[in-house]
Amino acid sequence: MEGLLLLIAILLPAVGSLLVMFLPWVNENRNNRCIFVGAVMVLECIVVLLVALSGEQTLVLFEMTKDLPIALRSDGTSRVFSAVMALMWTISGFYSFGYMKHEQNEKSYYAFYLMTLASLIALTLSGTMVTMYLFFEMMTFISMPMVLHSRSKEAVAAGIKYLIYSVAGATMGLLGIFMLTPNISSTFFVAGGSLMTDQLTLPLAAMQAVILITLIGFGTKAGMFPMHGWLPTAHPVAPSPASAVLSGVITKAGVLCIFRMIFYVVGPDFIRGTWVQWTLLACATITVFMGSMLALREKQIKKRLAYSSVSQVSYVLCGVFILDTMALEGAFLQIVFHALTKDALFLCAGAIILKAGISRVDEMQNLGKRMPWTMWMFTICAISLVGIPPLGGFIAKWHIAEGALTSGTQVFSWLVPTVLLVSAMLTAGYLLPPSVSAFFGGMAQTESPAIREDAKDPGLLMLVPIGILTLAIIILGAFPSIMIENFDNVINTLLKGAL
Amino acid sequence: MTLVHNFPFFSILLCMAAGIFTSVFKARVSKILTLMVVGTVLVLSALTLRLTLQLEDAYPFIMGHFPAPWGNEIRIGRLEALMATGFSAVMFISLIAGFRHAESFVSEQKFNLYCIMVDLALAAVLVLIFTNDLFTVYVFIEIMTIASCALVVVRQNGHTLVAITRYMIMHLFGSGLLLMGIAMLYGITGHLLMVPLKEAVQQIVETGNHLGPLTVVIALITAGLAIKSAMFPFHGWAPDTYAFAPPVSAAILSGIISKAYIFVLIKFFYRVIGLEVIISQQITQFLFVCGVAGMIIGSIMAISQRDIRRMIAYSSVAQIGYIYMGLGIGTRAGVEAALFQMLVHAAVKSLLFLSTYELINVSGDRKRFHYLHGAGYRNVPAGIVFTLAAMSMVGIPFTGGFIVKLNLAISGIAIGGWVRVMVLLALALSTLLNSVYFLHTVVSIYRKPAEDHIYPETPKMPAYAGVTLFVSMLLVVYLGIGSEPILRVIETGLKTFS
Numbered sequence: 003m004e005g006l007l008l009l010i011a012i013l014l015p016a017v018g019s020l021l022v023m024f025l026p027w028v029n030e031n032r033n034n035r036c037i038f039v040g041a042v043m044v045l046e047c048i049v050v051l052l053v054a055l056s057g058e059q060t061l062v063l064f065e066m067t068k069d070l071p072i073a074l075r076s077d078g079t080s081r082v083f084s085a086v087m088a089l090m091w092t093i094s095g096f097y098s099f100g101y102m103k104h105e106q107n108e109k110s111y112y113a114f115y116l117m118t119l120a121s122l123i124a125l126t127l128s129g130t131m132v133t134m135y136l137f138f139e140m141m142t143f144i145s146m147p148m149v150l151h152s153r154s155k156e157a158v159a160a161g162i163k164y165l166i167y168s169v170a171g172a173t174m175g176l177l178g179i180f181m182l183t184p185n186i187s188s189t190f191f192v193a194g195g196s197l198m199t200d201q202l203t204l205p206l207a208a209m210q211a212v213i214l215i216t217l218i219g220f221g222t223k224a225g226m227f228p229m230h231g232w233l234p235t236a237h238p239v240a241p242s243p244a245s246a247v248l249s250g251v252i253t254k255a256g257v258l259c260i261f262r263m264i265f266y267v268v269g270p271d272f273i274r275g276t277w278v279q280w281t282l283l284a285c286a287t288i289t290v291f292m293g294s295m296l297a298l299r300e301k302q303i304k305k306r307l308a309y310s311s312v313s314q315v316s317y318v319l320c321g322v323f324i325l326d327t328m329a330l331e332g333a334f335l336q337i338v339f340h341a342l343t344k345d346a347l348f349l350c351a352g353a354i355i356l357k358a359g360i361s362r363v364d365e366m367q368n369l370g371k372r373m374p375w376t377m378w379m380f381t382i383c384a385i386s387l388v389g390i391p392p393l394g395g396f397i398a399k400w401h402i403a404e405g406a407l408t409s410g411t412q413v414f415s416w417l418v419p420t421v422l423l424v425s426a427m428l429t430a431g432y433l434l435p436p437s438v439s440a441f442f443g444g445m446a447q448t449e450s451p452a453i454r455e456d457a458k459d460p461g462l463l464m465l466v467p468i469g470i471l472t473l474a475i476i477i478l479g480a481f482p483s484i485m486i487e488n489f490d491n492v493i494n495t496l497l498k499g500a501l
Numbered sequence: 502m503t504l505v506h507n508f509p510f511f512s513i514l515l516c517m518a519a520g521i522f523t524s525v526f527k528a529r530v531s532k533i534l535t536l537m538v539v540g541t542v543l544v545l546s547a548l549t550l551r552l553t554l555q556l557e558d559a560y561p562f563i564m565g566h567f568p569a570p571w572g573n574e575i576r577i578g579r580l581e582a583l584m585a586t587g588f589s590a591v592m593f594i595s596l597i598a599g600f601r602h603a604e605s606f607v608s609e610q611k612f613n614l615y616c617i618m619v620d621l622a623l624a625a626v627l628v629l630i631f632t633n634d635l636f637t638v639y640v641f642i643e644i645m646t647i648a649s650c651a652l653v654v655v656r657q658n659g660h661t662l663v664a665i666t667r668y669m670i671m672h673l674f675g676s677g678l679l680l681m682g683i684a685m686l687y688g689i690t691g692h693l694l695m696v697p698l699k700e701a702v703q704q705i706v707e708t709g710n711h712l713g714p715l716t717v718v719i720a721l722i723t724a725g726l727a728i729k730s731a732m733f734p735f736h737g738w739a740p741d742t743y744a745f746a747p748p749v750s751a752a753i754l755s756g757i758i759s760k761a762y763i764f765v766l767i768k769f770f771y772r773v774i775g776l777e778v779i780i781s782q783q784i785t786q787f788l789f790v791c792g793v794a795g796m797i798i799g800s801i802m803a804i805s806q807r808d809i810r811r812m813i814a815y816s817s818v819a820q821i822g823y824i825y826m827g828l829g830i831g832t833r834a835g836v837e838a839a840l841f842q843m844l845v846h847a848a849v850k851s852l853l854f855l856s857t858y859e860l861i862n863v864s865g866d867r868k869r870f871h872y873l874h875g876a877g878y879r880n881v882p883a884g885i886v887f888t889l890a891a892m893s894m895v896g897i898p899f900t901g902g903f904i905v906k907l908n909l910a911i912s913g914i915a916i917g918g919w920v921r922v923m924v925l926l927a928l929a930l931s932t933l934l935n936s937v938y939f940l941h942t943v944v945s946i947y948r949k950p951a952e953d954h955i956y957p958e959t960p961k962m963p964a965y966a967g968v969t970l971f972v973s974m975l976l977v978v979y980l981g982i983g984s985e986p987i988l989r990v991i992e993t994g995l996k997t998f999s
């Protein structure tokens with residue numbers, strides 16, 4: 003059967019999650035559970051990579067109403083996204099085996115961890131707008147228990163904020179889907195868009211407004227201004243490996259939806275050069291700048307990283323909204339590198355919180371002597387995030403800036419690179435001082451008193467995943483051409499009308 | 502005519518006969534008898550549905566020997582059979598899962614009386630679904646009003662008595678309006694049976710004689726049924742009645758009985774007056790505005806509640822608003838969406854009332870939200886069912902609620918103009934408001950309880966209740982995933998409905 007592989011890719015983690023809930027053997031002891039969850043995730047990676055390597059496949063699951071098929075399809079975009087997501091998820095999952103030893107309710111954590119993976123993969127493989135919306139909502143709800151994990155008052159408040167923002171965003175998206183459905187020629191996603199521009203059922207301005215609302219709605223998940231408020235509250239309260247995937251991976255789900263709407267439904271030509279594009283670019287640049295400023299002010303390390311996500315994910319969105327080949331390459335690269343970097347940073351932060359017992363950046367003096375591996379990797383990732391060559395972050399930002407400069411998007415063609423530069427400096431301002439004070443002690447000659455007596459590097463189970471991520475940043479940063487070629491294949495299908 | 506053709510009539514008769522017989526039995530026997538009767542009605546209705554799916558058209562069933570203009574008849578089509586099946590299924594599930602709670606409110610000696618009322622309510626619902634005669638409608642609406650009053654008032658405390666007094670006043674007022682409407686309609690047409698009535702009404706419209714009284718009739722009957730089904734500005738009686746009734750009664754009242762009134766209204770619009778006349782009288786616009794207002798204001802009221810049962814009761818007002826908005830859109834697609842919402846809401850709301858009661862039960866019978874913290878762990882099946890039902894209320898994909906919103910939106914968009922904008926805005930706003938209070942509640946039943954709350958040991962929920970709740974949960978998911986065949990039945994049924 004064609005497309006069976008797609009179904010397996012979704013069902014494997016879903017069934018795994020149910021087994022974690024209900025199979026007694028899995029819950030007999032911690033070892034069994036970790037082995038089981040690890041096996042499921044590795045298998046899932048293999049399946050997703052098989053999907054990514056095999057050609058385009060389509061599978062219609064069922065018909066929701068007469069003209070609304072719920073269908074899966076693996077095209078270029080979904081292959082890129084699903085591979086990135088599955089790999090990141092697995093790496094953070096292995097880190098969890100070490101980290102979650104010290105937390106309660108491990109069973110429900112792993113069950114929802116796997117279930118969220120299932121809904122994410124389903125989201126990336128969605129072939130129609132409604133399918134995408136279905137799994138988008140599902141992902142919101144299933145990832146919710148990860149935010150709520152500690153059940154503390156703070157976590158509950160954050161969880162509710164997360165839910166309400168997400169539902170509002172998804173409703174805005176759904177509104178757009180409703181209005182767009184009568185105007186597109188194909189229910190399936192079509193590279194380059196399928197909007198019938200010559201026979202709209204709405205006035206042009208109203209259509210543009212609808213598209214803007216839709217994109218801002220989906221932008222909620224990506225933490226885009228003006229719907230960014232939930233992100234810095236919700237991400238840090240989860241356990242660290244969950245924060246890592248929430249920030250590094252799930253934000254990309256919002257990017258994916260925006261990407262699908264622009265390049266597969268509306269078509270880039272419909273919004274190029276209109277006020278919609280200017281508004282979106284303005285929102286994205288505001289977010290880039292604002293996220294960095296807020297991160298600079300924040301002292302809690304995980305919150306600082308969450309604010310940094312607000313800023314960094316909007317780099318991707320800048321790249322997308324410029325609607326130019328070069329910038330899109332940058333956006334794809336930034337998706338990969340931000341996922342890697344932010345994952346690694348959150349995992350480092352988790353290790354620091356767990357082993358050294360500190361959660362504020364100003365308590366890190368001379369931590370580097372106690373946790374050298376963790377702090378070294380933290381520093382490398384920080385440098386990548388700032389965008390200093392030769393690490394990955396630099397290449398991504400270079401492409402976005404270059405694309406913006408040559409794109410002819412009026413004021414934004416110079417504003418975007420400028421904001422990126424300023425934000426890079428701010429990023430250096432909020433990420434490098436922790437490293438500096440950890441290695442050189444800042445003003446103090448002695449260790450910060452807040453650091454626990456027995457602080458040391460975490461075990462291999464936690465160090466190796468961070469190490470893999472850091473290595474990937476270095477290697478992929480040095481040889482990005484492997485990825486860029488693949489991205490170009492995808493991008494060429496998207497922008498072929500324009501170029 | 503095969504045996505199956507008689508099943509709707511049998512099921513009505515069975516309920517009424519069971520009502521009589523249970524009066525002489527002891528509590529235990531009458532309970533089993535009632536369950537068996539409702540189960541049988543469910544099977545009979547399902548068989549009728551299967552039959553009507555094979556038939557091209559609806560068929561009339563003459564009661565007694567007098568043919569059309571004089572006799573009394575019922576009329577069975579796909580839509581009627583579907584509704585009967587759906588409602589009796591919901592009733593069956595509610596009774597299995599919740600009958601044992603009613604026992605704690607009703608004394609052993611009087612329990613058979615409670616069973617009578619359940620039987621009578623079901624009989625009345627079935628009659629209202631099937632009947633083709635306007636006066637029968639009135640008679641059984643009265644029976645239903647009294648039966649549901651008794652279902653609520655078995656719980657004898659101050660709250661319930663106040664609520665039921667308000668209920669009786671509003672409902673008798675509604676019945677009065679209805680009766681006046683029917684009497685006037687009889688006066689200007691000379692008929693009570695729906696088929697000749699429609700011809701007479703069409704004549705009135707064509708000739709223009711008595712057009713004024715006809716408008717009054719439509720207004721009276723619509724208002725009467727709107728009051729009885731708790732449409733927004735007339736909803737005052739509903740929240741307290743639902744909140745303070747025993748949980749099974751609340752499930753039956755808000756899940757099924759209020760829907761039966763709306764079904765009668767749809768029947769009145771389609772089969773007696775004709776939709777074109779209704780639209781030309783601008784009744785649909787009135788219903789549309791009330792529906793939208795109910796969706797928004799009902800939700801806002803629900804947010805401000807401190808007692809979880811009242812919150813759910815207010816959400817009923819909002820959900821009834823969806824139905825009236827669907828009717829008010831005025832197209833076939835809108836009515837289809839409204840009918841589907843009737844089924845979904847019947848299933849989901851009864852589940853909500855029942856699972857909420859289980860959650861309250863394990864929290865020492867306290868209804869405020871902060872006592873409910875952690876209730877989802879103390880009774881796991883009820884917690885899961887509540888979560889899923891709440892998601893359906895919000896309209897999360899893969900549940901019935903989403904399909905309802907989808908269909909409402911599609912039918913609104915098809916019209917275009919300001920209706921489209923209103924429908925989409927109302928749906929968006931109401932989704933947001935619903936998510937505020939329902940998801941908040943879901944989160945709060947999974948929170949850590951405060952240290953100083955001590956929860957008494959309560960008897961565990963029996964396995965059969967858990968299984969029933971679980972099965973009905975699958976039903977809600979089925980309504981979300983496999984809605985296509987049901988929607989097709991509604992669509993084809995509505996074509997042969999008038």
